[in-house]
Amino acid sequence: MNGKRLAFLDSGASAQKPQQVIDAVTMVYQSHYANIHRGLYEFSQRLTAEFEQVREKIAKFIQAPSTRSVIFTRNSTEAINLVAQSWGRTFLEAGDEVILTHMEHHANFVPWHILKDQIGIVIKYIPLLDNGALDLSVLPELLTKKTRLVAFTHVSNVLGTVNPAKDMIAQIKSYAPEIITLVDGSQAVVHGTVDVTDLGADFYVFTGHKLYGPSGVGVLYGREAILEKMPPWQGGGDMIEQVTLEQVTYAPLPNKFEAGTPAIAEVIGLGAAIDYISGIGMDHIFEWEKDILGYANEKLSQIDGLKIYGTTSDKAGIISFTLKGCPTSDVAMILDQMGVAVRSGHHCCQPLMETLGVEGTLRASIGLYTDKDDIDQLCDAITKAQKMLM
């Protein structure tokens, strides 16, 4: 990159793809491409079977009880919008309360604000402590008889904070079992093992491109009993049982929520990504990244004027920071000249930036291919940028 070794530290935005994923996608187009679920001929049947095998892989990967509860979407954003528009518009009324947190990505903010505008729900927030953890001491006060849903991220894409999702869900359900929980796992599935059954979440979402898979495919896991009661969100081909001039009946789960031709090759690519990371082992990935994170924290903390946001002990490989007196976008551009790719800005978390009292941060995020040389290169580049800007 710019004549230098590349230190790619933006996997939190989107991860690089293993050759196996690229090969799997290429193979679909090169050898047996067809539309799925429709054709009686060999290519279509074969690709349909492969597509459905990926659903099985995903169910196993997140410990979902059945493939009926695994719905393919375009990404996490679409999965959350699906819940907001199908479940939310059907079961929420004006005055019903939804609890979010101050650390949500816009993907888990905006769909609820749209619902607020559409039907007048009330949105409440779990605030943060100084170290970037959720202040869960306020949760009991936020839960009321009108609470219908609590939606929160499993891992913050800015602070790296790993939220105690299982305990939070247990606390919410012990207050009222009918409150629905939605966990945004976009940054969690990539860094460690996720077991949706053990978590007890009603909905869990993630996006393929951060999980070393292609863009254009994401997953909504939902508890079957809840999905059954939800109406379809989008209508079209592949999601119907029967269509007459007078009425339409819908396909059973999961197809009811998968209108139109899906991202076929991308789903196959996501399956290859899951095979790839499962082959390495999520526990190994977790340990590797923990070591790199510890190294990065130690080295970055030695840089004068560098402030890290999010200092909880339970943290995934995401480090947000500012450099005193240096605009974040200027630093990011200088880092780029030195072969270091980091993200700068609000990271789709403007409410969190407001809470932190900054316009934006720099963010280095770690993937399974990140090594200590990348961190050394980052720290050298920051020190040089500091000298240039101060």
Ligand SMILES: Cc1ncc(COP(=O)(O)O)c(C=O)c1O
């Ligand atoms: C925590 C979190 N939620 C949701 C998203 C949205 O992902 P996508 O754009 O793939 O829907 C992101 C992406 O950065 C994220 O980090």
